[in-house]
Amino acid sequence: MPEIRVVNFCKYFGKVKAVDNVSFDVKDGEFVALLGPSGCGKTTTLLTLAGIYKPTAGEIYFGDELVNDVPPKYRSVGMVFQNYALYPHMNIFENIAFPLRAKKLPRDEIEKRVKEVARKLMIDQLLDRRPSQISGGQQQRVALARALVKEPAILLFDEPLSNLDAKLRMLMRAEIKHLQSELGITSVYVTHDQAEAMTMASRIAVFSMGKLVQYGTPDDVYDRPKNMFVAAFIGNPPMNFLEGFTVVGDNQKLHARRGNIRVELPKEARNRLENAPRENLVLGIRPEHIKIHFKEKENTIPGLVYVLEPLGRDLIVNVKLEDTDEIVKIFAEPGVDFEEGQKVYMEPWVDKIHLFDPQTEETLL
C-alpha cells in the first residue's frame, strides 16, 4: 500500500482558488479525514487524488510515483460518493461489476469477486435489484462494495454518510472504520461532520477557504486548535468564546480580565504570551472545561442560568452573562439540580483555557 504525499497542491477554476497551496501526507494504511465546511476545497482535493481533476500547481505522489498526469483508470483508487452515484439503469450486480468489466476480466472471475464482496458487505441477497428498490443504507453498502471490488490501493470517501439518518450514520461509521482497519487500505475521507472525523480518522486535515488550516491527530485539533476557526469547528457544542479580555498580571500569576471578571491563566501563559498582544483578546473555553459553583468564588465568571438542555446522560446548562448577554454552554456534572434564573459562578479549568487574537484569529494560548 502506498503512502500519499500532496505537495504545494493548488487547484484554480478560472480565478477561483478552490485549493491554495496545500501540503499533507497520508501514511500507508492510515485513515485521514479532510474536514471543513462546504466550499472549503476538501472535495476538490479528493477529486484530484482520484485523478478526475488535474492540479493547477504542485505535486501528488502515490508512493514514489508522481501521479499528476496519471488518468483515474491507472490509479488503483476506489471512491465512494455522497449520493452513492449508483447507476439507476443497472442492477446491483452490474453496478458492483462495473469496474471489473472496465478491466475486461473473465466472466466467472467477475461473478466470483462480486459475490465475495457482496457477502462481506451483507448485500448478497440484493444483487438482482435496482438501486431505486433498496434503502439508503443498502445503497451505501453497494457503493462501498463497488469501490472495494477492484481491490484498490487507496480508498476515497466523499461525505459517504451525509445522506443517511442519524442512527444509520452511527452504525455505518463504525462499520467503515472496522472495514478500513481490517483491510488496511490507505483511506482519505471527506466530511463536514466533525464527529465523523474525530471518531474515524487517525489524523484530521481541517480545511477553510481553500487552505489547510491544521493537520493533526483528533486530540491535537481538539485540544490545541491552531486558530479560532478550528476551535469553533471542532466540538459539539462548540467552544465558548468571550470577547474583550485583557491580560494582566503580577510576578506570580497572569490573569485575563474584563471589567469585574478575572480568570486565572496557566503558568505557561507567561512564556507563550511574551510577545503577544495583551488587549482585546478572545477567551475560549470548551463546555466540558467549566465547573459551576453556586457561591461567589475567585476566578469565576458570574451569570444567570438561561436554559437547560438535558440530553439524558448529559445536561447542557446555558448561562447568560448579565452585562453582555453572551451565552456560555456548559456540560454540567450529573446529579446537580439547576433552576432557570438561578445565579451561578463559572470556573474555567485553568490549564484548558485558550486565548485568541481576534485580529488574526490565531491561537495565543
Added chain:
Amino acid sequence: MQYQLKQLKRIWNEPILFAMIVAVWLLLALFILYPIIMVGIKSLQPDGENFGLKVYKMLFTKKYFRAPLFNSLKLGASVASVGVLVAYIFAYAITRVNLPGKSFYRTIATFPIVSPPFVIALAAILLFGRNGVITHKLFHDRLNIEIYGFWGLLIVETLAYFPTAFLTLEGILQSIDPALEEASLSLGSSKWRTFWRVTFPLSMPGVLAAWLLVFSQSMADFGNPLILSGNFHVLSVAAYLEITGSYRIPYGAGLAIMLLVPTLAAFAVQRYWLSKRSYVTITGKPSAMRLLEPHIAVKAFFTIIVWLLIGAIFLFYGTVLYGSFTKLWGVNHTLTLDNYRYVFDIGFEYLKDTLILASIATPISGVLGILIAYLVSRKEFPSRRFMEATSLLTFAVPGTVVGIGYLLAFNQQPLMLTGTALIIILVFVFRYLPVGVQNGVAALYQIDKSIEEASIDLGASSNKTFWKITMPLVTPAFFSALFYTFVKSMTAISAVIFVVSGRWQLITIAILGSVENSDLAQAAAFSYVLIGIVILAMFGLRWITNLFSYQERVRRAMA
C-alpha cells in the same frame, strides 16, 4: 364516484370558481376540440354529405395520395435523427466540455426557434437555388445541387429544429449528477466507456423525447416545404393544395388526419410514457457544473462541430440579411434600401394588421393560459386532468390540421367567422395556449402550496392571496408565455393561411407571396423586419420580467 360527488358539491359552494370552470370548458371544447373533430367528420364524408370510407381507401391505394404520407414520415424520421445527433453533440459540448464562449454559442443556436419559420428555406434558395450565390456565382452551375426536394428540406429543417432538441438534451445532460460520471472514471473506466455506459444510457429518455419532438415538428412543418418541397410532396402542403387548389375538402381533411395521427401518437408517447421513464433524479447536492478536461483531440472535435453549426446559422441568416439589401438576387447585387422602402410602404398594411392581431391575441392567450394552469394545479374538480390535456392538445396538433379545422368549423351559421379578424385571433389564442398553461403549471408546481396557505393562515383572503402571493410568483412564467405567443403569432403561417382573407393580411403571407413571385430580396426584407420585431419583443420581455420578477424586487429593496 363518491369522491367526485364531494368535489362537485364543493365547487357548487364556490359559484365563481364553478362559472370559470364551465366557461373554460366551453372555450376549449369550441375552439380546440370541435375544429379537430370537424376535420375527422369531413374526411368521412367523401361527397360532402353521406358517410363512407372512400377517402381513406383512396389515400392508401392511390400513389398520388400515398406518396405524401410516406415522404412526410421519411423526412420526419430523417430530420429527427440528424437533428438529434447534431443537437446531442452540441449539448454535450455546452454542458461537458470546457469551451470558451458558451453562452454566445447557446444564444446563436436557439435563434432559429424564435425566427420566422421559413427564413432558413429562403436562405437555402438564395445560396443554393437556381440563382444562388454558391451554385450559380461560385460554381457557375457546375455544382449539381438540387435544393428543392428531400435533401434541401432535410438540411433546412435540421437547422430549424435541432435547437428544440438541443434545449431538451441540454436539460437532461445538466441534470445527470456529475458524481455518476466521476464514479465511473474513478472505477477505472475511460472517458469513452464512461460516455457509452453511463452518460448516454442515462440521457436515453431525453434522446427519445427530443427525437419525437423534432419528428413532430418536421411532420407539421408547412412554411419550409411550401417553399422548398418541389416534387417531393409532404402531407401538410398536400392537404393545403387539396383544399385551396383543388377544393377537394374531404381529401384535404383526410390528409390532415394522416398528419394528425403520427404527431398525436408521438406526443402521447413522449408525454405519458417517456416522462415516467426518466432517470433524472433531483439530489440534495447542488449539481455544480463540473467540466471534464478532455483530450485536445476531443476538444477539437467538439469545437469544430460547434463552429460548423454556428457558422451555418450565421451563413443562412447573414445571406438573408445581405439579400434584403440587394436589387435583384443572383443578377444584380447592387446594395439598395428599396426593399425596405417597399416593406414600409406597400407592405405597411401587412405589418400593421399582423401587429394588431398578434397584440390582441397575446394577452388573451396569456391570461387564459395562466387561468387554466391555476385551475388545474391548484383546484380540485372533476375533469381536471382532462382539461389540462385538452389545453395542451394544440402542442401536438399540426397547424395545418388546426387551420383546416377552423376553416370547416366556422364557415357556417351560427358561427360564421370566416374572413373576420376574430377567427385569426382565435387561431393565435388557442394555438399558443399550451405554453401559458405549461409555464404556469411549472411555476405553480415549484411554489409550495404552504406559501399560499401561510398567507391565508395569516389572515389574507383567498382572493388577496391570489393577487399578492400567487400572481407575483408566476409573473415570469406569464411574461414568457406572452412573449412566446406574440412571437409565434407574428411568425405563424401553417394554420392561419387557411383563415386569412383580403381584409386582414399577415406579414408571413406577404413573404410567401414574394417568394412565389421570385421577389426574393423583398421576402428577405420582410423577414428581417419580422426578425427585428421579434428581437425587440425579446428585449421588451427581458425588461418587463426584470421589472416584475420578485427576485429583482428583493434585490432592489435590499440595495
